[in-house]
Amino acid sequence: MNMKPTLKRGWCPSLFKPMETGDGFLVRIKPFLSRITSEQAHFIADTANRLGNGLINLSQKANLQLRGFSRQNTLRIIPEVIYNHLSAPTSYQEKKRNLLVSPLAALDPLCDPATEWIAQHLQTMLLRTNGLSRLSGKFSFIVDGGGQYPLTDCFSDINLRAYQGQWVIQLGHTQKVMVCSAEKAPLFVMKLAKYLAQHDPRRLIHDPEADKLFEIFETQLINYNPPPLKRSSSVGVIGENLGIGVGIPYGLMHADDLHQLAEVAQHHGDGMLHLTPWRSIILSHCSEELLSFFPRLITDEQDFKSHIIACPGKPYCPRSAINILQDAPILAQTWGNNRGYLHISGCPKGCALPDVNSITLCATGNGYNIIINGKADTDTVYMHLSLPETVAFLKHHPAPSSIKNSSENSLQ
Numbered sequence: 001m002n003m004k005p006t007l008k009r010g011w012c013p014s015l016f017k018p019m020e021t022g023d024g025f026l027v028r029i030k031p032f033l034s035r036i037t038s039e040q041a042h043f044i045a046d047t048a049n050r051l052g053n054g055l056i057n058l059s060q061k062a063n064l065q066l067r068g069f070s071r072q073n074t075l076r077i078i079p080e081v082i083y084n085h086l087s088a089p090t091s092y093q094e095k096k097r098n099l100l101v102s103p104l105a106a107l108d109p110l111c112d113p114a115t116e117w118i119a120q121h122l123q124t125m126l127l128r129t130n131g132l133s134r135l136s137g138k139f140s141f142i143v144d145g146g147g148q149y150p151l152t153d154c155f156s157d158i159n160l161r162a163y164q165g166q167w168v169i170q171l172g173h174t175q176k177v178m179v180c181s182a183e184k185a186p187l188f189v190m191k192l193a194k195y196l197a198q199h200d201p202r203r204l205i206h207d208p209e210a211d212k213l214f215e216i217f218e219t220q221l222i223n224y225n226p227p228p229l230k231r232s233s234s235v236g237v238i239g240e241n242l243g244i245g246v247g248i249p250y251g252l253m254h255a256d257d258l259h260q261l262a263e264v265a266q267h268h269g270d271g272m273l274h275l276t277p278w279r280s281i282i283l284s285h286c287s288e289e290l291l292s293f294f295p296r297l298i299t300d301e302q303d304f305k306s307h308i309i310a311c312p313g314k315p316y317c318p319r320s321a322i323n324i325l326q327d328a329p330i331l332a333q334t335w336g337n338n339r340g341y342l343h344i345s346g347c348p349k350g351c352a353l354p355d356v357n358s359i360t361l362c363a364t365g366n367g368y369n370i371i372i373n374g375k376a377d378t379d380t381v382y383m384h385l386s387l388p389e390t391v392a393f394l395k396h397h398p399a400p401s402s403i404k405n406s407s408e409n410s411l412q
């Protein structure tokens, strides 16, 4: 008999549709083109303190999730967020706007120069196009210009990628891709999205046959074989004078941390904060010594905390069986910094990392299940281990050279 709990995966919180969690309602802000100004950052931090409980998650979609709102305050915040250019004006428009862009598109000299243009145009077309309402609110897009911060291991329903000096469209994880010019790329993507909305409004993210959809273009496809992923750290000094990056421990920060980031960006950088899907924030044109302004955040990629991917757990999520943030420092210390990522999940849903990972701890009502090369809901023989037993297991777990290691990011 299958004893696995039924997982509700089909719904995502937004500004217009907040989600009730263990510490009140959660409101999601989706920054345009994955970046905010220092003024917007101050506004978000003020709002989190004034109307929420001051806690903010940075998600793997580079969105900010403000926690601890009353139902009444979730309504108060909507016009303020729109006024500050952090949301589309209507719920319908906001629902379509799930777009992740190379975080340093405009700064990284190795990122394809068309990246910013493509992202801007795609965003505008998404906002203006009618007839997409049948697509899931989770239907998402990526514009990956490569360079020093490629999104090769991030996947959405429709991925636009710079590849071998040209642009390709990839559907979900499929290997057959369509070549197109940068100028036509947004048009092709919109045609695909409209076709799906009108004929077959499904997600493509995990559809192994998604590339069959290209038949509507009657075009030749090529094989997509990206080179092994090589990405610079998004924590510490970024590139040559590009700026500095700070990691958000376990994806959760306080509004005061965001105020501080905004302050430094405003007075020492160019006033921009770039949000990454690796739960870090890059302050462009800031210099190394400014990293000392952030003692509570991660400023060194060797920091053990930056090798943990965790959901907020109890008490923030009512589904969580364990206070993850209480256990996380102990687990991080044990895991260290040379074995890839340790995924800690409060329940089998695996919100923080829905993909396969080399090792995942899934909290149960009675300790942790340990899953090797699987997802949080994968069956395992290592069940209900106490924290000391889990620590002992991790101490003897092999280095990633002998195991599959993945930090793939499927934008669910």
Ligand code: SF4
Pocket (backbone or CB within 6 Å): 311, 312, 313, 314, 317, 318, 319, 320, 321, 345, 346, 347, 348, 349, 350, 351, 352
């Ligand atoms: S994975 Fe974590 S955040 Fe997601 S539902 Fe489970 S406990 Fe909640």
